[in-house]
Amino acid sequence: MSALSLLEHPADLSAIALRFLPWYFLKVPGRIIRGYGAYVRALGEIFSFWFLIRTFLKPWKSIVDRYPDRGFNLGLIAQAFTLNCTSRVIGMIFRTVAFVLGVVMEIIVLGVFLVLLFVWILFPFVFVLDIFYLIGALP
Amino acid sequence: MSTHKTISLIGTFAATGVLLHRLLFGAWSLGVYAILLAGIALLCWLEGVSALIIACALLFFPLVVLHAFLEDLFMKERSLPEWQRNDADFLAFGIVRRLKSLQEVSLINLLDAALKTNEGAFIVQELGRDPQQLMRSLRAALDAVPDTSVAPVLRAAHERMTALKRTRIGAGILLAVCFERFEQLKDLLNECDLAQEDLVAILRWERFHELFRYSEPFWTPDGLLQSLGSIGRSWVMGYTNAIDALTEDLSASVLWKCHRHVRIHADARANALRILEKSDLHDLLIIGRVGVGKKVLVEHLAYDIRIQERRKSREYTRVLILKTEELLSGVRNPDMFLLQALKKAQESGNFILVIHNLALMLQSGGEKIRAILMKFIREKNVQLVGIISAEDYHRLVRSDPMLDHFFEKIMVEEPADTETLAVLMEHFFQLVRTYNVHVTYKALRSVIDLSRRYLPNQAFPGKAISVLQDAMMLAQKADDAFVEERHIREIVSQKGNINVMELSQSDRDRLLNLQERMTSSIIGQEDAVHALVNTLKRAGLEMATGNRPLGTFLFLGPTGVGKTHTAKVLANEYFGSADAMIRFDMNEFSTESSIAGIVGSAEGETSAGYLAQCVQDRPFSLILLDEIEKAHPKVINLFLQILDEGTLIDYAGMKTDFRNTVIIATSNAGALFIRDLFRREASAQDHRQLMQEVTESILHEKVFSPEFLNRFNEVILFHPLSKDEAARVAMLMLTDIVEDMKTKRGINLKVEEEVVQSIVERGYSREFGAREMRRVITDTIENQLADYMLTHEVKRGDEVVIRRQNTAS
Numbered sequence: 001m002s003a004l005s006l007l008e009h010p011a012d013l014s015a016i017a018l019r020f021l022p023w024y025f026l027k028v029p030g031r032i033i034r035g036y037g038a039y040v041r042a043l044g045e046i047f048s049f050w051f052l053i054r055t056f057l058k059p060w061k062s063i064v065d066r067y068p069d070r071g072f073n074l075g076l077i078a079q080a081f082t083l084n085c086t087s088r089v090i091g092m093i094f095r096t097v098a099f100v101l102g103v104v105m106e107i108i109v110l111g112v113f114l115v116l117l118f119v120w121i122l123f124p125f126v127f128v129l130d131i132f133y134l135i136g137a138l139p
Numbered sequence: 140m141s142t143h144k145t146i147s148l149i150g151t152f153a154a155t156g157v158l159l160h161r162l163l164f165g166a167w168s169l170g171v172y173a174i175l176l177a178g179i180a181l182l183c184w185l186e187g188v189s190a191l192i193i194a195c196a197l198l199f200f201p202l203v204v205l206h207a208f209l210e211d212l213f214m215k216e217r218s219l220p221e222w223q224r225n226d227a228d229f230l231a232f233g234i235v236r237r238l239k240s241l242q243e244v245s246l247i248n249l250l251d252a253a254l255k256t257n258e259g260a261f262i263v264q265e266l267g268r269d270p271q272q273l274m275r276s277l278r279a280a281l282d283a284v285p286d287t288s289v290a291p292v293l294r295a296a297h298e299r300m301t302a303l304k305r306t307r308i309g310a311g312i313l314l315a316v317c318f319e320r321f322e323q324l325k326d327l328l329n330e331c332d333l334a335q336e337d338l339v340a341i342l343r344w345e346r347f348h349e350l351f352r353y354s355e356p357f358w359t360p361d362g363l364l365q366s367l368g369s370i371g372r373s374w375v376m377g378y379t380n381a382i383d384a385l386t387e388d389l390s391a392s393v394l395w396k397c398h399r400h401v402r403i404h405a406d407a408r409a410n411a412l413r414i415l416e417k418s419d420l421h422d423l424l425i426i427g428r429v430g431v432g433k434k435v436l437v438e439h440l441a442y443d444i445r446i447q448e449r450r451k452s453r454e455y456t457r458v459l460i461l462k463t464e465e466l467l468s469g470v471r472n473p474d475m476f477l478l479q480a481l482k483k484a485q486e487s488g489n490f491i492l493v494i495h496n497l498a499l500m501l502q503s504g505g506e507k508i509r510a511i512l513m514k515f516i517r518e519k520n521v522q523l524v525g526i527i528s529a530e531d532y533h534r535l536v537r538s539d540p541m542l543d544h545f546f547e548k549i550m551v552e553e554p555a556d557t558e559t560l561a562v563l564m565e566h567f568f569q570l571v572r573t574y575n576v577h578v579t580y581k582a583l584r585s586v587i588d589l590s591r592r593y594l595p596n597q598a599f600p601g602k603a604i605s606v607l608q609d610a611m612m613l614a615q616k617a618d619d620a621f622v623e624e625r626h627i628r629e630i631v632s633q634k635g636n637i638n639v640m641e642l643s644q645s646d647r648d649r650l651l652n653l654q655e656r657m658t659s660s661i662i663g664q665e666d667a668v669h670a671l672v673n674t675l676k677r678a679g680l681e682m683a684t685g686n687r688p689l690g691t692f693l694f695l696g697p698t699g700v701g702k703t704h705t706a707k708v709l710a711n712e713y714f715g716s717a718d719a720m721i722r723f724d725m726n727e728f729s730t731e732s733s734i735a736g737i738v739g740s741a742e743g744e745t746s747a748g749y750l751a752q753c754v755q756d757r758p759f760s761l762i763l764l765d766e767i768e769k770a771h772p773k774v775i776n777l778f779l780q781i782l783d784e785g786t787l788i789d790y791a792g793m794k795t796d797f798r799n800t801v802i803i804a805t806s807n808a809g810a811l812f813i814r815d816l817f818r819r820e821a822s823a824q825d826h827r828q829l830m831q832e833v834t835e836s837i838l839h840e841k842v843f844s845p846e847f848l849n850r851f852n853e854v855i856l857f858h859p860l861s862k863d864e865a866a867r868v869a870m871l872m873l874t875d876i877v878e879d880m881k882t883k884r885g886i887n888l889k890v891e892e893e894v895v896q897s898i899v900e901r902g903y904s905r906e907f908g909a910r911e912m913r914r915v916i917t918d919t920i921e922n923q924l925a926d927y928m929l930t931h932e933v934k935r936g937d938e939v940v941i942r943r944q945n946t947a948s
Contacts, residue, residue, distance in 0.1 A: 005149050005158065006155065006158050006159065006162070008149070008150070009149075009150045009155065012150065012155050012222065013155075015221060015222065016155070016159070016212070016221070019212060019221065020208060023208055023211065023212070024204070024208070027211075028207075035360075038359075038360035038361075039360050039363075041360065042360035042361070042363050042364045043363075045364055045369055045449055046363065046364060046367050046368070046369060046370060047370055047371055048369050048370060048371025048372045049371065050371075050452055051371040051372050051374075051375060051455070052371040052374075055371075055374070055375050058375070061374070061376070061377045061378050061487075062376070062377025062378070062486060062487045062488070063377065063378065091374075094374070095371070095374070098370055098371060098374075123200065123204075126197070127197065127200070127201065130194050130197045130198070133190075133194050134191075134194050134195070137191055137194070
């Protein structure tokens with residue numbers, strides 16, 4: 001028994017062929033877009049952009065010096081202020097780096113998925129052109 | 140006349156997919172593609188990369204697309220087939236693909252192909268059979284079936300598929316239907332000691348198996364998230380070196396470590412999460428028995444908290460598990476250290492401190508630790524989750540209303556059998572990677588059945604997981620490919636300190652000969668022996684698996700007739716040693732306060748009474764309650780629960796299981812009545828009538844309540860001994876002395892018959908039976924023998940004869 005017996009059931013083959021077009025142009029692109037969404041969410045969670053923004057000015061790892069409770073000791077106040085400012089600046093630097101890195105990753109992922117999507121959708125046309133090109137190239 | 144109608148699968152959905160697949164990706168096609176690719180590569184090499192060559196290469200991409208399309212349409216089987224003209228359209232792609240021919244397909248062809256699929260292989264494994272051997276057996280059994288037409292089988296399979304809410308007829312459904320339809324195949328199931336329902340359960344397990352076949356690669360979104368965690372969130376937390384040294388950060392690894400498919404205690408989890416989300420009174424106490432899954436519940440909570448944080452953009456909360464033992468033993472001032480560490484941690488962000496051994500903390504930490512906990516219970520940024528057993532909760536927390544008030548309580552109950560089975564299945568798929576042995580379905584079921592019966596001190600699912608893991612280790616060391624029921628029995632025997640191995644031939648012989656051996660040691664009480672032996676036979680075959688002890692007996696009769704002796708003989712013959720008998724002289728429990736000896740008391744640190752402790756240590760034992768009528772009525776009432784439910788709950792609320800014990804209570808109640816009765820009409824009445832009269836007499840005298848008497852399996856009447864029987868008792872006692880002298884000293888001791896008669900005359904009375912016999916033998920034989928051996932030189936091999944004249948030569 002060979003695969004030629006498929007020809008005995010042209011209606012079935014037609015049904016499968018008809019399934020191909022929606023699969024190619026709707027189902028798979030939908031999956032590509034959903035896949036992109038999943039990566040965007042995962043990267044969003046890994047870099048926690050919203051938290052980076054909310055805590056942008058917070059001291060790094062809560063390293064702070066307390067201001068004196070009583071009296072007015074300018075030296076101690078200046079000491080605490082300096083340390084706290086330094087801690088906040090360090091926090092800002094790290095968060096900025098993480099934010100930028102996250103944004104870059106998001107852009108890369110977007111680029112990869114856009115390329116994938118366009119290649120997938122445009123490929124049938126490229127394929128048809130390719131066939132014409134090959135026919136034209138025949139001696 | 141037999142009918143073996145075949146069918147053609149040409150035109151069915153799966154067959155179309157198979158043919159397309161063979162056409163495009165069969166061996167021949169792949170060969171052609173390889174040649175073409177080689178040609179293109181050659182051109183590249185000769186001519187360099189040109190537009191023409193790229194154009195040729197582009198032709199191969201549609202093959203990738205078509206393969207993905209065929210896979211999506213035919214192989215994934217997530218939805219019903221594209222067309223459903225007949226039942227064969229629903230056949231799984233995997234089965235059809237493995238058929239050699241798609242025309243004239245017989246039932247044997249289908250089963251052969253089905254057993255070669257992943258699903259089929261898994262089911263064969265669970266049956267504990269070799270695939271080829273099973274196929275041979277199936278073939279042989281189906282040869283004897285008069286009608287093996289494929290169409291009706293597929294019709295039934297289609298119906299079963301719909302009932303199971305599946306989209307294809309897979310190997311499991313096909314096998315289940317065949318086993319159901321053909322009587323000849325049922326013997327095969329019987330050989331595997333499985334019922335039809337078990338096969339359906341295996342089908343469900345197979346579906347479960349699918350969840351574990353696929354593991355998320357690291358580059359997928361979930362994989363990345365699990366590997367990399369959350370950078371920005373964790374940066375919110377400050378440095379907490381002190382608390383970090385004494386805690387394990389569950390949040391750091393919760394997404395990949397605590398991701399489980401099976402999640403039990405759904406209600407407890409939801410309640411706990413709700414409590415932890417509250418702004419006030421948000422500290423939690425998780426109460427439950429050992430093994431019930433309290434720690435896993437905390438892991439699930441940590442997981443849920445992380446998921447909620449992600450979904451609702453909440454602040455990061457660390458879940459830290461306190462290493463209580465290290466805090467209490469490895470730190471110089473635990474209270475000071477904990478106070479400073481918690482203060483620092485509190486400043487650095489939100490955290491939940493899990494104290495998995497709160498009882499130890501409260502017991503050993505003292506008042507200062509208790510005060511620290513009280514301080515932080517209502518503070519912001521800090522939440523406490525304590526894990527504690529029910530007994531410890533009542534003893535340590537409930538007794539302190541202040542502390543009790545601050546905690547919300549979650550009781551974690553034992554999961555249902557189906558949930559435990561699911562947990563076991565999940566653990567199996569993890570453990571199989573380590574031990575590389577499979578577990579048959581029957582073994583998996585027996586883990587639950589045997590653990591429930593013989594390991595009562597722990598809770599499901601913990602005890603079942605522990606048994607499964609040990610059994611897999613045992614099978615691996617023994618080079619067995621499968622964990623079978625015998626492995627499970629061996630582990631349960633070790634863990635429960637009780638022999639639950641299946642009866643070997645020697646065990647069977649021992650049970651069959653038990654009556655003979657007991658009657659040789661117990662004189663004149665055949666009825667009692669018969670009743671006891673019957674009970675033990677039932678217990679040996681695990682026919683008595685209810686919630687009651689293996690056997691409960693009340694021995695009634697006058698003194699000196701062998702009631703206690705019978706219990707001793709039983710302990711020796713059946714339980715293997717007289718030490719297996721837990722004896723209580725119930726006259727020591729004659730006051731109300733003596734109840735503490737059974738169930739423990741609040742005084743001191745003893746949590747369980749003596750009886751409960753003995754049974755916990757030796758669950759398979761004989762309990763002798765000697766002279767039960769002398770116990771205080773409240774003590775007797777305690778035994779109502781044991782006799783009826785097979786359990787005793789002691790003062791500390793701990794349950795002790797008596798289901799593997801034999802309980803014998805002896806009593807002299809109604810002794811006078813019994814003696815008079817036997818004297819008057821010993822042989823005139825049958826045993827049942829005598830029994831009824833004695834019972835009525837006891838109830839009339841209000842020695843025992845009716846409910847107490849009714850709770851015994853059997854109330855056994857011990858006959859007063861006749862003089863002849865007393866002589867046989869004397870012979871038995873003397874035989875023991877003679878054998879003892881022979882084995883220990885090598886002296887041949889001979890006792891003349893007249894001596895026996897003399898002992899009977901002095902040691903036997905109608906009132907006291909053979910009670911005095913032992914004393915008389917000690918006085919007249921043992922003492923005299925000792926005197927003789929001290930005054931004469933008796934060497935090994937000498938013969939000593941005992942005569943009536945009180946002289947020895």
